[in-house]
Amino acid sequence: MVVMKQARHPEPDEMTLIEVMAALSDPIRVGLARVLADGRERGWGELRAPVAKSTLSHHLRVLRDAGVTRTRQEGTRCFVKLRRSDLDARFPGLLNAVLTAAHSDDVGDRVGLTDKPSAG
Template structure:
């Protein structure tokens, strides 16, 4: 059974997503890499343990939190796994073409 987004975690409502927070969240190469991997994933969703990254696990968790609290991703629990999904529809509704423009102009990160 699929669980809803974890209600214990903060996820801003679509109309509460702030441009400054989204831009801050997308200003880091690790977070850009996370978003890029989600854009390439089926249904724009991945288990947190399957991301490719070259930072400590605690640092990766921090980056996931920044993206979640900015409204860029959803995080939900499915059994023992945490699933991250891109809120691209919410971002598009709030700031049309922003995610595409940022990702198109983002430097391509090296594979870890």
Template sequence: MRNADHPGVSEMKLAKVLSALADPLRLGVVYLLADGEERQWGELDAPVSKSTLSHHMKTLRSAGVTRTRDEGTRCYVRLRADDLEECFPGLLAALLSAAPADATPVGLK
């Protein structure tokens, strides 16, 4: 994944962010990344295939929810908490405090 598309804060749209967060697996990824740590994709333990996880990660990245970076053959992801707070104050805090029961748990290997 070279030259990943990351929208700037001014380009982030609420409808696109909410759409990305509407999926239970993507919501599970956000909960996992909410600790502020950067994670290697290989560490993510999701109950889907690698290609499906890649699709979900691209959706989060394209909406501006996550930032992905390459380092050699490895790919790392982190939550754009500060950018989300700047663009949509209180959204992430409200989302994390709600903790819906239907979020697909995503853990670490």
């Protein structure tokens, strides 16, 4: 039997402003937040970014460790979702401000979704 390590997600009261802002200080990570802002859970394979897969994995881990996203593993597939309600409860208005400014300034606009869903 193979035991898979489950990712640790900080509780909302463990999230810090510094860690969340640091996680959102990179254009790729802001782009990922923009893609996930629709509230849908996405398989990692659906995400498209102008970086190597290992670098994309790093960016997703930074977002998860800061509490910006939640990662769920199902077999060999990984899925990610924006933790909007937790972020809004902990830091009211922050995520909307970041996403609005990112949209206005085209920050993260090179991140998107693949044309068709794939295994996460």
